[in-house]
Amino acid sequence: MKLSFLFFTLILGVAQMSAQLDIKYEKHTLPNGLQVIFYEDHDVPLAAVNLWYHVGSAREKPGRTGFAHLFEHMMFQGSQDVQKGEHFRLLEEAGGTLNGSTSTDRTNYWEVVPENFLELALWLESDRMATLLTSMDQEKLDNQRDVVKNERRQNYENRPYGLAWETIAANLYPPEHPYHWLTIGSMADLSAASLEDVKEFFRTYYTSGNASLAVGGDINPAEVKKLVEKYFGSIDNGKAVPPMKKWEPALTGQKYLLLEDQVQLPRLYIAWPSVPEFAKDDATLDLLSGVLSAGKNSRLYKTLVYDRQIAQDVTAMQNSSGIAGSFMIIATAVPGRTLTELTKAIDEEVAKVVKDGVTPRELERVKNQTKTSFIYSLQHVGGFGGVTDQLNRYNVFLGDPGYFNKDLARYTEVTATGLQQAAKKYLPADRRVILSVVPKGKQDLKAGS
Amino acid sequence: MRLPLVCVFLILAVTSALAQVDRSKKPEPGPTPQVKLPKLEHAQLTNGLHVVMVEQRQMPVIQLQLVIQTGSAADPKGKPGVAYVTAQMISEGTKTRLSLQIADDFDFIGAQYGASANEDGSFVTLLTLAEHFTKALAFFSDVLLNPVFPQSEYARVQKRIVTSLLQNKDQPEFVAGNVFSKMLYGEGHPYGEPVGGTETSVKSITTDDLRTFYDAYYRPNNATLIAVGDIHPKEVVAELEKVFGAWEKRDVPATTIPPSPAAAGPVIYIVDKPKAAQSQFRIGEIGLNRASDDYYRTLVLNQLLGGSFNSRINWKLREEKGYTYGARSAFSYRKEAGPFVVSAGVKTSVTDSSVILTLDELKRIRTELVPEKELSVAKSAIIRGLPRGFETVSDIARQITALVLYNLPDDYYSHIVENVEKVTAEDVQKAAQRYIHPDTDAVVIVGDVSAVKAPLEKLGYGKIVVVDDQGKPVK
Numbered sequence: 037m038k039l040s041f042l043f044f045t046l047i048l049g050v051a052q053m054s055a056q057l058d059i060k061y062e063k064h065t066l067p068n069g070l071q072v073i074f075y076e077d078h079d080v081p082l083a084a085v086n087l088w089y090h091v092g093s094a095r096e097k098p099g100r101t102g103f104a105h106l107f108e109h110m111m112f113q114g115s116q117d118v119q120k121g122e123h124f125r126l127l128e129e130a131g132g133t134l135n136g137s138t139s140t141d142r143t144n145y146w147e148v149v150p151e152n153f154l155e156l157a158l159w160l161e162s163d164r165m166a167t168l169l170t171s172m173d174q175e176k177l178d179n180q181r182d183v184v185k186n187e188r189r190q191n192y193e194n195r196p197y198g199l200a201w202e203t204i205a206a207n208l209y210p211p212e213h214p215y216h217w218l219t220i221g222s223m224a225d226l227s228a229a230s231l232e233d234v235k236e237f238f239r240t241y242y243t244s245g246n247a248s249l250a251v252g253g254d255i256n257p258a259e260v261k262k263l264v265e266k267y268f269g270s271i272d273n274g275k276a277v278p279p280m281k282k283w284e285p286a287l288t289g290q291k292y293l294l295l296e297d298q299v300q301l302p303r304l305y306i307a308w309p310s311v312p313e314f315a316k317d318d319a320t321l322d323l324l325s326g327v328l329s330a331g332k333n334s335r336l337y338k339t340l341v342y343d344r345q346i347a348q349d350v351t352a353m354q355n356s357s358g359i360a361g362s363f364m365i366i367a368t369a370v371p372g373r374t375l376t377e378l379t380k381a382i383d384e385e386v387a388k389v390v391k392d393g394v395t396p397r398e399l400e401r402v403k404n405q406t407k408t409s410f411i412y413s414l415q416h417v418g419g420f421g422g423v424t425d426q427l428n429r430y431n432v433f434l435g436d437p438g439y440f441n442k443d444l445a446r447y448t449e450v451t452a453t454g455l456q457q458a459a460k461k462y463l464p465a466d467r468r469v470i471l472s473v474v475p476k477g478k479q480d481l482k483a484g485s
Numbered sequence: 486m487r488l489p490l491v492c493v494f495l496i497l498a499v500t501s502a503l504a505q506v507d508r509s510k511k512p513e514p515g516p517t518p519q520v521k522l523p524k525l526e527h528a529q530l531t532n533g534l535h536v537v538m539v540e541q542r543q544m545p546v547i548q549l550q551l552v553i554q555t556g557s558a559a560d561p562k563g564k565p566g567v568a569y570v571t572a573q574m575i576s577e578g579t580k581t582r583l584s585l586q587i588a589d590d591f592d593f594i595g596a597q598y599g600a601s602a603n604e605d606g607s608f609v610t611l612l613t614l615a616e617h618f619t620k621a622l623a624f625f626s627d628v629l630l631n632p633v634f635p636q637s638e639y640a641r642v643q644k645r646i647v648t649s650l651l652q653n654k655d656q657p658e659f660v661a662g663n664v665f666s667k668m669l670y671g672e673g674h675p676y677g678e679p680v681g682g683t684e685t686s687v688k689s690i691t692t693d694d695l696r697t698f699y700d701a702y703y704r705p706n707n708a709t710l711i712a713v714g715d716i717h718p719k720e721v722v723a724e725l726e727k728v729f730g731a732w733e734k735r736d737v738p739a740t741t742i743p744p745s746p747a748a749a750g751p752v753i754y755i756v757d758k759p760k761a762a763q764s765q766f767r768i769g770e771i772g773l774n775r776a777s778d779d780y781y782r783t784l785v786l787n788q789l790l791g792g793s794f795n796s797r798i799n800w801k802l803r804e805e806k807g808y809t810y811g812a813r814s815a816f817s818y819r820k821e822a823g824p825f826v827v828s829a830g831v832k833t834s835v836t837d838s839s840v841i842l843t844l845d846e847l848k849r850i851r852t853e854l855v856p857e858k859e860l861s862v863a864k865s866a867i868i869r870g871l872p873r874g875f876e877t878v879s880d881i882a883r884q885i886t887a888l889v890l891y892n893l894p895d896d897y898y899s900h901i902v903e904n905v906e907k908v909t910a911e912d913v914q915k916a917a918q919r920y921i922h923p924d925t926d927a928v929v930i931v932g933d934v935s936a937v938k939a940p941l942e943k944l945g946y947g948k949i950v951v952v953d954d955q956g957k958p959v960k
Contacts, residue, residue, distance in 0.1 A: 079543045080876050081518035117508045121804065124795040129862040130514070131869020150869050152515035163508050182807025182832075186763070190810045190830045193762040196655035254518070270506050298758070299655050301648070332588035342585070345641060348648050370648055401593045408595025408614055415544055415877035 057414070057440050061427060062257055068272040069245025072264050073427045073437045075252035077417050083154035083253040084418025085147045087161050088428040090248070091241035092141040093221070094214035094280060094359065102184065102221015103229055105138035107237050109180040111145065112136070116167035120176065123160055130156055137420065138219050141280075141358035142432055144425065148418035151254040155263055161249070162267035165242060169235055177234060181226055188220050196299045197473050203293055204307050207469045208362055209285050215360055243274025248431050250424040253417045282359045285309050286467075292484045293471040301348065302481040303368045304375040305471040306382065310363040310462050313356035314434060319446035320458040321354035321363055326402035327394050327455065328352035328365070328385070333401070335385045336365070346373045346381060358433065363462055375472045375483035386463050393456035406447055520872050523881050525895050526718040530726050533734045534705035537885055538718040541878055545615040547714035548878040549625055552889050553607035554709075555702040558675040558820070559740040564690055565675075566682020568702075570646065571695045572600040572607050575703075577638040579631040584638050587628060596621045598628075603680055605820045606890050607702070612879060615715035619724065626728040632699065634692040643687060650684045657765040657830070657931040660756055660954045665767040665929040667956040668749050669824055675742060676823065683955070706734040709889045714878040742821040745771045748925035751947030753840075756954055757934040764836040764932030765828070768843055772825035772920050775818035775891040782916035783816050785908045789863040790814050790850055790917075791827055797846050798827060806842070808835045816920075820891070825920055833933055837940035840928060844946070847923035855910045867905050871898065 062074045093104045114120040127134050132149035147157040192198040202218050209216040249268070251260050287309060311317050328336045329352040340347035350367040367378050416422035430439035472482035523539040530536065557568040576598065577584045591598045596613040609629060613621035653659045663679050670677030682690070710729070712721050748770060773779055791798040791814025802812040809829045817823030827847070831839040875881055888897055930937060934951055942949055951959045 080872050081520060082872055082876065117511070121795060121800065124793075125862060126511070128793050128795055128866045129869075131866055131871070131873070133870070133873060148873060150514075150872060151518050153869075155512040156514065159508060159512050162506075166508070179804065179807045183803055183810060186808070186830070186832055187810040189762040189832065194657060194765075194830065196652075266506055267508070298760075300651050331592040333585055333592065338585070341645075342641070345644065348645065348652070368652075370644070371651070397593070401589070404595040405592055406595075409597070411544070411614065412546060412597070412612060412877075415546070415879075417876070 057411070057444070059423065059427070059438060059440050061437055063431070063437055064261065066244070066265065066269055068269065069243070069275055070268050070271070071248040071431060072261070073248070073250040073431060074255065074257040074260060075250065075417070075423055075427060076255060076257065077252060077423070078254045081151045081254045082417065083149055083151040083157070083251065083255050084422065084424045085154070085157040085161060086250040086252070086418060086422075086424035086428055087145045088248045088432050089143045089242055090141075090246050090277060090432050091143055092139045092358075093217070093219040094140045095241065095277075096214065096217075096221075099225055099228060100233060101217040101225040102219070103225070103233060103237065104143060105219045105221065106181060106184050106226060106229055107234060108136050108138045108143050109184055110172065110176065110234055111164050111168065113176040113180065114171050115164040116170040117163050118160060126156060126160065132157065133419075135420070139357065140215055140219060144428065146418055146420070146425065154251070154255060154260065158251075158263055158267050162271065165244065165247070165268070166271045166273070168238055168242070172231065172234055174231055177229070177231055181229060184220075185223060185226055188223065188226070192220060197297060197303050199295060199297070200303070200305055200471060200473050203295055204305055204364075204469055204471055207291055207293055207471075208287075208307050208309060209360070213283055213285060213360070214280070215357065239274070241277060244268065244271045245275040246277050248428045250427045250431075250437070252424040252427070280359050282312055282315075284311065284360050287469070288467065290466060291469045293469065294479065294482050295471065295473045296476045296479070297473050299473065299475050301368050301371065302375050302472060302474040302478065303366065304378045304483055305469075305473070306365045306379070307469040307471070308363045308463055308467070310354060310361040311356065312359055312361050315356070315361070317458050317462070318354065318356050318361065320450045320454050321356075321462060323399065323402050323406065323447065323450050324389075324455050324458055325352040325354050325363070326405060327389070327398050330402060330405055335389065336367070336382060339385055340367060340378065340381050344381065346370060346377055369481065374481045375474070379470065379483045383465055386459060386465075389456060389459045390463070393452050396452060399450070399452050399455065403447060403450070407444070522898050523713075523875060525885065528718070528722045530705065530722075530729055532705045532730060532732055534725075534729055534732065535709045536722060536725060537709060537711050537889065538716065538721055539713040539881055539885070540716060540718055541714050541881065544878070545715050546878055547613055547615050547618055547712065547716055548882045549611045549613075549622070550711040550882040550886060551609040551629060552709045552711065552886055553702055554707050554890070555737070555740055556602045556604050556606045557678070557680040558604050558742050559698070559702065560675060560678065561694065562673070563686065564682075564694060565678035565686045566646075566680075567690055567694050567698050568602040568607055569681050570642070570687065570690055571698045572602045572609065573642060573646070574634055574639060574695055575600060575609070575632040575699070576628045577642060578633050578635040579627050580633060581631070582627065584635075587624070590624045591621075594620055596624070598625070604676060604823070608886070610882070618716070622724060622728055629703065630729070630732050634695050634699070636692055639692050639695070643690070646681070646687050647684050650681065650687065654954050657758060657761065657763070661765040661767045661828070661929050661931045664754060664756055664931075664952060664954065664956045665769070665826065665927065666824065668752075668754055668927045668929060669769070669771055671746050674746065676819070676821070701738055704735050704737050705729065705732045707737040711882050711885045711889065713881045713885070745822050748922060749927035750925045753928040753930065753941055753946055753949045754952045754956070755934050755938060755941070755949065756929070756931045756952055757959070758931055759933055759935070761833060761931070761933045763830045764833055764930050764937055765830045766836070766840060767826050767828050767929040768840065768847075768926050769824055769826035770922055770926050771822050772816045773818065774820060774822045777818075779916050779919065780818065781904045782908050782912045783920060784867060785860070785863050785905060786850070786913045786916045787814055787816055788866055789855060789859055789913075790846065793863075793866060795862075797850070798843060801842050801846060802829060802831065802839055806835070806838075808832055808839050812843070833936050836930060836932060836937040837944055840941065840946070841944060844923045844926070847921050847926070850917040851914065851921060851923075855913050857910065860910050860913065864905050864908065868902050871901060
């Protein structure tokens with residue numbers, strides 16, 4: 037999943053598995069449709085607010101790619117009772133931290149503050165949910181449009197291999213599919229975004245009924261419930277937006293693509309359509325990616341990087357989102373090697389998994405790695421990937437904030453046979469997108485040549 | 486979070502219709518919560534290894550962190566990268582286990598192992614579930630005590646590091662940072678050399694270099710072991726004595742860092758990146774060391790200058806002008822004076838304007854007294870933000886590492902509040918005048934020379950030198 041952020045940050049991968057964890061939470065639904073989840077954790081005197089709106093770049097209209105994320109930036113520009121800059125200043129003064137991010141299917145906002153400033157965070161979130169448009173103007177839009185264009189320059193155009201993702205999305209998904217473009221959008225579409233678009237988007241998607249609010253940490257749920265009712269209870273500005281239909285694209289053959297970039301070494305991207313997040317086989321494909329590339333003893337790392345030393349790095353991943361997913365393998369060739377060699381080596385390793393399966397120890401190792409990194413991530417009550425973010429993720433996509441143990445089961449139930457079958461079903465050598473990113477003028481290094 | 490709790494409430498609440506709330510009044514905070522800073526327990530093993538422990542039972546996890554008091558500042562002359570490569574190599578083979586075995590042992594129990602170095606120290610860390618602690622500790626101590634630096638593994642690791650250094654040329658942020666350090670400290674000063682080495686230096690480093698560094702500095706009397714998490718300090722000490730007991734102490738050579746050179750500027754260095762969509766810039770100079778009396782003053786100064794989203798430089802360049810996705814400033818406090826730097830990536834066409842606006846902010850913080858409100862926001866941010874630094878076992882281990890590395894007292898964190906509280910607007914101004922010199926700063930820009938050089942020349946900020954990615958002038 038590619039994310040775009042309000043400001044840049046390091047995001048750690050969050051695996052989706054736990055041991056027998058039981059997370060104590062409460063869920064309420066206010067009459068205006070706002071879903072509210074409380075979670076107590078009194079270890080540190082902090083409170084975390086995490087608010088999801090069930091809208092992402094998949095809802096964008098043609099000619100307005102990048103809008104959901106640009107809109108996310110507008111949410112920090114003040115509202116009726118909050119001046120421009122005040123949102124940040126008040127949270128900074130409180131000793132808090134904050135951020136937001138936009139994916140294809142959701143937009144999240146969070147604050148982590150000392151517990152005595154919880155009401156401030158709720159006030160800020162409610163004010164922009166209720167009154168964002170009253171203070172919106174062209175100057176703010178133009179300013180954040182420039183900021184987001186700089187984000188695109190910094191993280192895509194001026195970054196080595198930065199345009200690869202956009203090229204893959206455009207070729208994996210048909211033009212009508214909402215994953216055809218990235219959340220960052222195109223420069224032209226960012227230029228076209230208007231104040232009218234901001235208003236319409238807000239009225240359609242930023243409604244009490246389309247949001248899920250998780251509050252966690254050193255809190256008293258009964259008291260916080262009163263505060264939430266006070267600040268959000270009167271916002272009754274719309275219902276939940278019906279979920280989008282799953283749309284899993286299929287490829288009929290191999291597509292070879294080529295990009296030249298200001299890079300030292302060629303990099304190979306192989307992408308297959310797979311399955312959406314939480315769908316059958318999603319967890320299996322996650323574990324398959326681990327068997328292929330997590331650690332020195334993983335199949336691809338050991339062969340390409342450790343033994344043969346033809347690749348500098350190799351990564352496999354199941355990129356699953358709301359209505360579709362893709363499985364990807366990415367590898368960078370060392371000097372003197374071509375992407376054709378890398379493709380061949382990768383194909384041989386995948387073919388081995390398809391033919392002979394994996395050993396019990398390999399599967400166990402990846403399950404353990406997944407489980408433990410999930411537990412480590414739950415040490416954070418707030419922020420990206422913390423407990424409140426997970427509660428909202430489960431709630432928004434599955435309607436069940438307490439999905440932790442079921443999520444665990446998705447992974448523990450995967451068998452070596454299931455993994456082998458998934459490799460066979462989802463990683464065919466004749467239906468996929470193969471992108472070569474090569475140094476300028478070095479087309480001979482590309483795959484398929 | 487506490488694990489054993491097993492109760493899930495699902496309440497579909499029905500609340501009465503609510504009146505319109507008055508949001509025009511900002512809510513006031515409740516009483517300031519008591520911040521419980523973790524209690525540090527100390528022990529010393531018979532071989533002199535200092536152990537610092539924190540019992541933290543909320544989650545069944547444990548973080549171990551070994552701090553070696555020597556880092557890249559002790560790299561042999563002409564061989565930057567030795568400390569870093571040594572750290573990378575200790576897990577590539579021990580007396581009893583091969584590289585792949587070591588990786589599999591850690592991975593199979595889901596333990597996250599890492600080793601690295603910076604200018605001041607070398608660090609080996611391990612995050613594990615408490616249930617695997619004994620095993621994890623055995624694996625961890627093995628790589629620390631028994632590495633053999635096998636030539637066959639090193640040949641591979643060395644090539645891999647050299648290739649990644651080659652790849653760093655693609656990253657404008659990396660190039661800008663490297664050239665900036667080099668220009669500030671000059672040839673031969675350890676702070677001017679990249680911690681990870683250069684392609685040339687790493688190619689020249691041998692396993693003998695690594696063994697020599699390891700034998701000299703990886704010694705119990707030059708190290709501190711930090712253990713945080715679901716452990717009982719007394720039990721841990723007994724276990725540590727068992728596995729680390731055989732580690733022999735030995736006199737460790739002192740690391741001498743030469744004095745800082747004079748100001749590098751005013752000068753603008755440009756590294757060409759043809760057709761770059763953005764310019765990455767670094768502006769700054771050599772600042773102060775961690776032991777300086779001005780530490781807290783510069784902490785507050787930086788917070789409001791470029792240390793937060795709302796700080797002057799980010800506000801100006803991003804929220805007012807829309808020139809960047811983000812701009813920031815930072816002091817690096819090290820054993821000796823580290824750099825002060827302002828950094829940002831800006832749209833190519835506003836490179837010169839961004840440099841001017843940044844220099845203007847650096848001048849203004851020297852000449853104008855900071856308004857009281859701005860000062861109090863910055864101080865509050867630091868003081869009230871303190872608990873966020875102690876949330877996870879890794880957070881706590883990181884905080885203790887700073888104490889260990891810079892020889893700070895255990896009650897350091899309990900005194901932050903009063904030390905920050907007493908910083909005045911005059912203090913901030915004096916610190917700015919002492920450490921920020923916008924007339925003699927070094928400016929490094931990685932961007933499209935054909936687009937940015939002429940406008941930068943018009944600024945009249947010292948001479949302009951086009952350099953390569955190693956900081957060498959380009960003809």
